[in-house]
Amino acid sequence: MSLKQQIDSMNMNEIVDLCIDQEQQAIHLYTMARDQAKDEHAAIKFQELVDMETAHKVALQKFELENYLDLPPADLKVTDYLMEPVFNENLSTQEILILAAKREDKTAKMYQDLANHFTSDKKLNTFFQMMADEELRHKHNLETEYEKEFLQEG
Amino acid sequence: MKREQPQSFNTISVKERLIIPRQVMPEQDPLLRSGNFLEVNLGLSAEQAVIEAQRCIECKSPSCMDGCPVSIKIPDFIQLICNKDFLGAADKIKEDSSLPAVCGRVCPQETQCEEVCVVGKRFEPVAIGRLERFVADYAMLHSNGSPVTPDKPQPSGQKVAIVGSGPAGLAAASDLIKEGHEVTVFEALHEFGGVLVYGIPEFRLPKKILRQEVANLEAMGVKFVKNFIVGRSMTIQELMEEEGYDAMFLGLGAGLPRFMNIPGENLNGVYSANEFLTRSNLMRAYEFPEWDTPLYRAKHAIIVGGGNTAMDAVRTAKRLGAEEASIVYRRSEEEMPARNEEIHHAKEEGVKFMNLVNPIEFIGDEQGSVVAAKCLRMKLGEPDESGRRRPVPMEGSEFTMDIDMVVIAVGNGSNPLISQTTPAIKTNKWGNIIADEDGRTSMEGVFAGGDIVSGGATVILAMGAGRKSAIAINEYLKTKVWSVV
Ligand SMILES: Cc1cc2nc3c(=O)[nH]c(=O)nc-3n(C[C@H](O)[C@H](O)[C@H](O)COP(=O)(O)OP(=O)(O)OC[C@H]3O[C@@H](n4cnc5c(N)ncnc54)[C@H](O)[C@@H]3O)c2cc1C
Numbered sequence: 314m315s316l317k318q319q320i321d322s323m324n325m326n327e328i329v330d331l332c333i334d335q336e337q338q339a340i341h342l343y344t345m346a347r348d349q350a351k352d353e354h355a356a357i358k359f360q361e362l363v364d365m366e367t368a369h370k371v372a373l374q375k376f377e378l379e380n381y382l383d384l385p386p387a388d389l390k391v392t393d394y395l396m397e398p399v400f401n402e403n404l405s406t407q408e409i410l411i412l413a414a415k416r417e418d419k420t421a422k423m424y425q426d427l428a429n430h431f432t433s434d435k436k437l438n439t440f441f442q443m444m445a446d447e448e449l450r451h452k453h454n455l456e457t458e459y460e461k462e463f464l465q466e467g
Numbered sequence: 468m469k470r471e472q473p474q475s476f477n478t479i480s481v482k483e484r485l486i487i488p489r490q491v492m493p494e495q496d497p498l499l500r501s502g503n504f505l506e507v508n509l510g511l512s513a514e515q516a517v518i519e520a521q522r523c524i525e526c527k528s529p530s531c532m533d534g535c536p537v538s539i540k541i542p543d544f545i546q547l548i549c550n551k552d553f554l555g556a557a558d559k560i561k562e563d564s565s566l567p568a569v570c571g572r573v574c575p576q577e578t579q580c581e582e583v584c585v586v587g588k589r590f591e592p593v594a595i596g597r598l599e600r601f602v603a604d605y606a607m608l609h610s611n612g613s614p615v616t617p618d619k620p621q622p623s624g625q626k627v628a629i630v631g632s633g634p635a636g637l638a639a640a641s642d643l644i645k646e647g648h649e650v651t652v653f654e655a656l657h658e659f660g661g662v663l664v665y666g667i668p669e670f671r672l673p674k675k676i677l678r679q680e681v682a683n684l685e686a687m688g689v690k691f692v693k694n695f696i697v698g699r700s701m702t703i704q705e706l707m708e709e710e711g712y713d714a715m716f717l718g719l720g721a722g723l724p725r726f727m728n729i730p731g732e733n734l735n736g737v738y739s740a741n742e743f744l745t746r747s748n749l750m751r752a753y754e755f756p757e758w759d760t761p762l763y764r765a766k767h768a769i770i771v772g773g774g775n776t777a778m779d780a781v782r783t784a785k786r787l788g789a790e791e792a793s794i795v796y797r798r799s800e801e802e803m804p805a806r807n808e809e810i811h812h813a814k815e816e817g818v819k820f821m822n823l824v825n826p827i828e829f830i831g832d833e834q835g836s837v838v839a840a841k842c843l844r845m846k847l848g849e850p851d852e853s854g855r856r857r858p859v860p861m862e863g864s865e866f867t868m869d870i871d872m873v874v875i876a877v878g879n880g881s882n883p884l885i886s887q888t889t890p891a892i893k894t895n896k897w898g899n900i901i902a903d904e905d906g907r908t909s910m911e912g913v914f915a916g917g918d919i920v921s922g923g924a925t926v927i928l929a930m931g932a933g934r935k936s937a938i939a940i941n942e943y944l945k946t947k948v949w950s951v952v
Pocket residue numbers: 573574575630631632633634635636653654655656660661662663666667695696697698718719720721722744775776777779806882884885916917918919923924925926927929
């Protein structure tokens with residue numbers, strides 16, 4: 314069964330749980346990466362990502378989504394064409410930022426796809442749109458950081 | 468504290484001064500110079516320097532000094548030039564700057580002293596940089612080739628190690644030797660000067676200037692050790708504990724090239740700006756075959772970036788014989804961090820500017836050599852934190868162009884060697900050493916300054932940081948009091 318078909322048969326609470334599960338997977342991945350990272354600053358960066366995803370998960374759990382009503386900032390696409398690094402314990406901060414931005418991009422696309430699928434269901438459509446926008450906001454923040462540090466052009 | 472107005476030697480009325488045109492510095496002809504590595508700017512003549520100095524209107528509160536990161540006493544040295552006391556003017560600059568012949572050539576004056584020059588509000592600003600260069604060159608020439616050595620101070624009995632011979636390290640060494648300490652500079656490369664020799668090309672900054680500066684320091688008693696990588700040849704602890712250094716200054720620079728992380732960056736013919744410029748400058752590729760360092764003579768070389776490094780690389784590629792040499796830059800010319808003069812010179816020399824273009828892949832042939840670049844066209848969006856408008860890709864704008872050489876000049880990071888071998892020295896998440904404003908690091912007796920602390924910046928800021936640390940090191944050696952960072 315595809316994700317869309319699954320969602321068709323779910324109620325709103327179950328859908329939110331599914332999204333929470335998505336966030337939990339990310340938290341798990343970043344926590345593992347944090348614990349394995351050899352470089353202290355890479356570990357700190359992964360912790361920041363854990364914090365970001367945890368905040369999102371908590372908001373979903375409490376269904377506090379008002380903060381997410383703002384339109385997302387422009388998609389800078391800074392990392393779209395970059396090579397995706399493979400997870401390993403020696404990732405540099407540059408690679409971590411690429412990896413995380415790409416992950417946010419993929420999740421945003423998944424939610425956007427769902428929002429587009431459920432256009433006739435206003436509630437679901439708004440919910441997924443908000444989720445997609447939030448992921449894009451994360452991507453924007455990561456890419457802003459990337460641009461500032463790794464594309465100084467000096 | 469109120470500044471004392473320097474003695475005026477200008478006899479011309481302010482009104483008349485304002486109609487004197489800014490003196491044009493002679494340059495090598497663009498066509499000629501794009502085929503040689505000789506210096507492009509030829510410097511003002513003494514007559515021109517005096518006329519230019521007379522353009523200064525002697526403001527009561529001169530803003531030019533505020534624009535200078537090391538507060539050179541600009542109005543004072545300009546008046547000395549009006550009085551034709553060129554050596555006096557050079558001494559005045561030396562009170563605040565250790566490397567005037569360098570800074571007179573490479574400082575971005577248009578965004579520093581000259582940007583805030585009061586004359587510049589209505590007319591062209593006084594050419595402070597050109598005047599600085601003139602007096603520094605004059606002083607070098609009139610010391611008859613023999614170094615200017617102040618009287619030797621009483622030996623303090625203390626030893627200081629300087630790691631890195633860039634502007635930060637040289638400035639620190641110069642101030643510390645005057646205090647009677649035993650000063651040794653350790654340099655990883657086989658020439659001294661840091662970016663000033665391995666990065667900035669001969670046509671912008673002749674190496675003989677650095678050699679003279681180093682010779683001056685040697686004559687003052689500074690010891691120079693080359694091909695010595697601190698962290699590999701010996702660690703910081705070993706130098707302190709086994710070699711008995713009482714204090715250390717780390718002026719390691721930001722020499723680790725950054726790449727774009729796009730496909731094809733490991734193809735033959737794709738260089739980091741660092742490697743490309745080092746091969747040309749330090750290993751004399753430009754004198755091939757007399758010097759045994761080949762560098763490919765490209766049909767079309769593209770240089771990715773818009774800073775001074777990119778301009779140096781593109782102008783070097785042109786001089787090495789590239790039929791076409793282009794800058795490929797994500798933003799527009801307005802956002803380019805390179806000095807205006809470098810952009811202007813590059814254009815005169817026939818460099819092509821492909822602005823608002825971003826490579827997304829390099830394509831190779833069967834031998835693994837780069838043959839094409841896939842690029843996207845960009846448009847400018849909202850401004851970022853730095854106020855520069857952000858480039859965003861244009862949908863469906865992808866195109867491919869034939870190229871056979873790429874130089875990546877998107878910035879540099881810091882080398883992790885020291886942080887890996889000396890964990891006691893704390894670094895931030897970008898690998899820069901954490902230091903207080905006098906350069907104290909988290910390890911007692913160890914100071915740091917320049918690009919390794921600030922990230923890639925400018926020569927004058929690195930030099931200023933070296934001098935600030937020298938004062939703090941001196942204080943530390945006297946008191947042995949250490950405040951924890
Ligand atoms: C191509 C290029 C062009 C530039 N153009 C300009 C310009 O026009 N104007 C301007 O103001 N700025 C310019 N800059 C920036 C400027 O050169 C730097 O900000 C400045 O040189 C920094 O000085 P520094 O002393 O901190 O380090 P550096 O000049 O980088 O010197 C550091 C030195 O430390 C040595 N070193 C590093 N690690 C070790 C170790 N472990 N053991 C021993 N030695 C070590 C290195 O080999 C190097 O020689 C340019 C930079 C580049 C790359």
